[in-house]
Amino acid sequence: MKKSGHVIVGANVAAVGAIEGIRRHDTRSPILTISYETLGSYSKAMLAGYIEGATPEWLEYRGKGYFERMGVECLYGRKVTGLELEKSKLLIEGGEEVGYKNLLLAVGGIPFKPVINGADKKELIFSFTEFLDARQIRESLSKFDSVVVIGAGFTGTEIAYTLNKLNKKVSVIELGDRVLVKALDPRSSGLAESLMREEGIDFYLNDTVEEIEGKKNISGVRLKSGKSIPCQAIITAIGVVPNGQLMSNTALNFNRGLEVDEFMRTNIPNVYGAGDVVKALDITDGQKRPLPLWPLAYQQGIVAGANMAGAKYPYAGGLPMNSLKFLKVPILSAGITTPPDSGYEGIYFNDPKGSFYRSLVLKEGRLKGFVTIGAIDGAGVLTGLIKSQLDMSELKEALLYEKRIGLIRLPREWRNKIFTRRDETGYHD
Amino acid sequence: MKKVIIVEDFCIACYNCEVACVATHSQSEDPVKAYKRENRRGRSNTIVELSGPVAFSAMCRHCEHPWCLDACISGAIQKLENGIVYLDEERCVGCWGCVLTCPYGAAHPNLKGKEKHAFKCDLCMDRLEAGLKPACVESCPNKALIYDETMVEA
Numbered sequence: 175m176k177k178s179g180h181v182i183v184g185a186n187v188a189a190v191g192a193i194e195g196i197r198r199h200d201t202r203s204p205i206l207t208i209s210y211e212t213l214g215s216y217s218k219a220m221l222a223g224y225i226e227g228a229t230p231e232w233l234e235y236r237g238k239g240y241f242e243r244m245g246v247e248c249l250y251g252r253k254v255t256g257l258e259l260e261k262s263k264l265l266i267e268g269g270e271e272v273g274y275k276n277l278l279l280a281v282g283g284i285p286f287k288p289v290i291n292g293a294d295k296k297e298l299i300f301s302f303t304e305f306l307d308a309r310q311i312r313e314s315l316s317k318f319d320s321v322v323v324i325g326a327g328f329t330g331t332e333i334a335y336t337l338n339k340l341n342k343k344v345s346v347i348e349l350g351d352r353v354l355v356k357a358l359d360p361r362s363s364g365l366a367e368s369l370m371r372e373e374g375i376d377f378y379l380n381d382t383v384e385e386i387e388g389k390k391n392i393s394g395v396r397l398k399s400g401k402s403i404p405c406q407a408i409i410t411a412i413g414v415v416p417n418g419q420l421m422s423n424t425a426l427n428f429n430r431g432l433e434v435d436e437f438m439r440t441n442i443p444n445v446y447g448a449g450d451v452v453k454a455l456d457i458t459d460g461q462k463r464p465l466p467l468w469p470l471a472y473q474q475g476i477v478a479g480a481n482m483a484g485a486k487y488p489y490a491g492g493l494p495m496n497s498l499k500f501l502k503v504p505i506l507s508a509g510i511t512t513p514p515d516s517g518y519e520g521i522y523f524n525d526p527k528g529s530f531y532r533s534l535v536l537k538e539g540r541l542k543g544f545v546t547i548g549a550i551d552g553a554g555v556l557t558g559l560i561k562s563q564l565d566m567s568e569l570k571e572a573l574l575y576e577k578r579i580g581l582i583r584l585p586r587e588w589r590n591k592i593f594t595r596r597d598e599t600g601y602h603d
Numbered sequence: 604m605k606k607v608i609i610v611e612d613f614c615i616a617c618y619n620c621e622v623a624c625v626a627t628h629s630q631s632e633d634p635v636k637a638y639k640r641e642n643r644r645g646r647s648n649t650i651v652e653l654s655g656p657v658a659f660s661a662m663c664r665h666c667e668h669p670w671c672l673d674a675c676i677s678g679a680i681q682k683l684e685n686g687i688v689y690l691d692e693e694r695c696v697g698c699w700g701c702v703l704t705c706p707y708g709a710a711h712p713n714l715k716g717k718e719k720h721a722f723k724c725d726l727c728m729d730r731l732e733a734g735l736k737p738a739c740v741e742s743c744p745n746k747a748l749i750y751d752e753t754m755v756e757a
Contacts, residue, residue: 469674499696553703554704
């Protein structure tokens with residue numbers, strides 16, 4: 175049986191965070207990462223760029239030689255098939271066993287795939303969450319001119335935008351009444367939709383695909399509303415859910431997400447979790463939920479790694495954050511963007527010159543979330559205010575109207591601490 | 604300590620720091636050419652903020668644990684061994700993750716023209732290696748920006 179000190183299942187951003195967390199406290203123990211993906215470690219957030227023609231090497235965001243430099247052994251293209259937690263070992267496809275001292279499950283999320291009539295045995299139906307998906311889409315680009323994207327969330331709109339850029343006729347079908355419902359408030363959602371419509375993308379809201387038409391090849395989709403849309407390919411982008419494949423029939427607490435404590439430890443003492451697979455603290459409401467977002471996966475990885483290496487280092491929690499990086503006009507959002515009840519105050523400003531839009535959600539004078547379109551410099555100051563919960567009731571107009579949000583609106587004492595002394599970003603492990 | 608100390612009571616909002624920053628990070632290293640020929644206006648890594656009697660110039664704090672790095676999807680942002688948080692503009696894909704997460708508003712988006720990337724203070728590391736102080740510090744006429752590596756974080 176192969177043995178390693180710290181074993182990580184998964185090789186993407188949470189795993190990279192963990193490697194960095196482990197190496198801060200333990201420079202010697204062997205680390206092993208195992209991933210079923212042959213490309214191993216790459217930036218999932220840049221897959222649209224790969225479809226547009228970038229090389230796989232471009233996706234390797236830590237660069238060549240990173241794992242070697244960090245003293246990490248990699249097993250890529252190998253699927254972990256089972257866990258034997260009481261013996262601290264796992265099984266790999268082909269029968270090989272690997273023993274571990276500490277295990278990190280950074281197995282990510284899996285796309286939620288709807289069951290649609292007529293989908294059987296048809297080619298050119300894709301998801302868009304991992305490299306293999308992106309490669310299949312890229313290799314099939316010559317086989318379709320028109321495509322239906324199911325789902326108008328972040329992934330759906332990004333792939334729609336990308337394929338539209340590559341001269342495909344793109345129609346997006348969304349069950350909800352607006353696009354990007356999780357990331358944006360209704361007004362900014364409308365602005366985002368018109369930005370994409372201007373590029374030539376069609377949207378069908380409050381609708382869903384009932385049936386995929388065509389005998390051998392896809393010829394179109396029939397919607398619940400009765401409309402028919404001709405298309406040759408379909409991409410499903412309804413969302414990702416935590417990947418619980420390995421956890422079934424084990425003692426691990428997995429309930430629509432892997433349960434972890436503040437140290438990213440599961441109910442099994444030498445097993446940790448990080449990234450899209452876990453339910454972790456959302457500071458906007460204090461609940462634990464899956465938040466499949468890049469920076470959070472990385473931070474959870476660092477925390478898990480540090481604790482695997484013997485530190486006692488809590489996760490500070492995260493919040494929803496989105497950057498619609500693909501649009502011509504940048505849109506950033508964080509926290510709660512639509513007031514959920516009358517206890518919250520929603521204010522917005524639409525610059526009459528049309529150059530920028532901003533909306534804020536506050537509760538008792540404290541910022542809970544925002545959307546900013548067009549003017550994004552300093553947006554992180556707003557994100558910081560959601561974290562620090564400083565009372566901004568006197569200053570909310572400034573935060574709303576000023577194009578660039580500066581530190582000058584923050585309390586002098588808070589500001590001077592970071593001007594002259596240590597940083598206040600937390601994570602002082 | 605590897606960061607510029609900002610003393611807001613001393614700032615007179617002369618904007619010398621911004622001009623010095625733009626110049627030193629330009630091809631020509633000349634302020635006039637940088638603004639007039641190289642289109643570097645608005646590319647200062649430090650930003651003067653002014654409101655009534657309050658003024659200061661603020662730039663990257665080179666955090667121990669940078670939020671911007673956590674959010675960087677391309678690997679453009681790195682924490683170098685010397686402690687400097689460095690953003691490689693060539694590798695940046697303009698996802699604005701750093702802009703969204705820096706609580707000090709110190710990572711800036713370049714939205715001009717086709718070059719879509721973020722930019723931030725690099726602590727003038729070339730100048731430091733040459734034994735000089737960061738350009739903004741050197742240009743400040745009233746010691747509102749200080750650089751002293753021997754100072755210890757409190």
